[in-house]
Amino acid sequence: MPKKLVWVFSKRYIAGETMEEGLLASKLLNEKGIEVTVDILGEFITTLAEAEKNRDEYLEVIERFTADNVKGNFSIKPTMFGLLIDKEVCYTHLREVVKFAAEKDSFIRIDMEDSQCVDMEIDIFRRLRTEFPKHVGLVLQAYLRRTESDIIALNDINNKNYPISFRLCKGIYVEPEHLAFKGYDEVREHYLTDLKYMFENKMYAGIATHDKYLVEEALKLIEEMNIPKNMYEFQMLYGVTPELRQSIVDGGHKMRVYVPFGQQWFNYSTRRLKENPKMAQHIIKALFIRG
Template structure:
C-alpha cells in the first residue's frame, strides 16, 4: 500500500488544482483572512493558541515583497481587531531575502513593528539551506531592536543546528529569553548538511531541545511524533520547566487527537494556521511529507458517503 500512496502522492501535484484542494483543505484554513479568523476563533474556543501564516515563498520580483508586506500589516490589524489569541509567522523569502537583503529587512521590520504596537510577536520561519545564514543574520538584527517580540525557527535535521544554538546563546537573557520553534525540517537537503535517518534526526531533536531548556530559552516544541513528544515530557520534568516557559506546536489539520491529549495534560499548544491564495506549493509539500494521505484523497474522489 505504501508504494501506491507514494505513487499517487507524486502524481497529484500535477493534477488540476480543484482536485488537489480535496487534500489541501485539511491543512489550510482557506484562501482569505476571513477564513483564518474563523478557524482561529474555533481553535481558541477549543483551548489552543494559534500562529497565523500567509502562504507564499521565494518571490522573483521585489515588488511582490511590498504587496506581501502590506497584506501582513492588514492581517495583523484584522487578527487583533478580532481578539484572536495568536501571533504571526512569516517566510523571509516572501519579502525578498534572496533578492535584496536590506529591502527584506525593511519589509519585515515594518511587520514586526506593527505587531509590537499590539504587544504581539512575529516568528521568522526557517527555509532551505540557501536561506539559513541570511535568516539567522536577519533574526539577530531584529532581536536587538525588538528583544521580546521576535523568534526564529530551527530545524533539527540540519547538522549545524546545535552549533547555531550555541552561537546564538549570547543573545539569551532571563528577561528576554531566546524563542525558538524547533522542528525536524522539511526541505530536501544533501546528506552532508542534513541528517537523513529517522532515529538520528530524533536523537538530535531531543539534544537540541535539551540545550534550549537547560539554558533557559523558550521552545516551541513543534512535532507530531509521539516519541519526540514523550521525550519532551521527560526533559520538561527533568529541568522543572514552568508551563509558561514553553509550548507545543502543531500544524493545522494534523493529528487532532494527539493535539487534544497534550492540552488535556495541562500543556499549552499553538496551532500553525496557514491561509492564502498561494496554497498549492504548501499543499503538495505536505503531501510529499505524508504520502499515506493520498489514499484518503482517492477515496474522497471516488467514494460517496
C-alpha cells in the same frame, strides 16, 4: 497531481483562501483553549513588487487579528519579502512588520526555509531581536546538521529578562545528506539534544512536532528538569493529529496551532504530500468511494 485534486487533500490542512476564513479558524481554536500562529501562504517570490504587497497584507492581517483579540501571533517566511532578491529590502519590510506587531503587543516568528536561506535568516533575526527582543522569534530545524551549533552560537543574545524564543521542528525541505540527517531515529535524537540544550540554557522552546515519541520524551524532560510552564509550549500544524493535540491540552500544557491561509496554498500543500506520499493514495481512494 492536478491542482483540483491536491485541494481535496489541502482543505484539511489549510484554514482557507481568505483572511476571514483564517480568522474564523483561529477563533474556533481559541474557543478550545488553543492559541494560534497565523501564516499567510506564499514564498520564493520573483519581484520586489510582490514583497511590498506581502508586507502590506501582513500589516492588514495583524491589524485585524489583534483588533478581534485573537489569542496568537504571526509567522512569516522571509522569501515572501524578497530575501533571495535583495536582503536589505527584505530586512526593511520585515522590520516594519515586527515594529507594527510590537506596537500591537504581538509577536512575529521568522520561519526557517531551505538551506540557502539559513545564514541570512539567522542574521536578520539577530538584527531584529536587538531592537525588538520581546517581539521576534525564530524557527530551527533539527534535521540540519548545523542546527545544534546554531543554537549554541545564538545563546550569546539570550538573557533572563528576554529569553530567546525558538520553534524547534524536524524540518521538511529536501536537503542533501551532507547538510541534513536522513535517518528517522537520527533526526529524533538530534531533536531531543537541541531541545535539552534550550531547556538547560533557559531558552523559550516551541516544541513543534506531531511525533508521539518526541512529545512523550519532551514531557519527560520538562518533568525531570522542572521546566516552568512559561518557558515552553507545544506547537502543531492545522488539521494534523488532533487527538494527540487534545491530549497535550488536557494535560495542562500550552498548545499553539499553525494556521495557514491564502491564495498561494499549492506549494505548501505539495510539500505536505512529499512529506507523506501515502496521502495521495488516500485522496484517490476517497474520490472513487464518493463516486
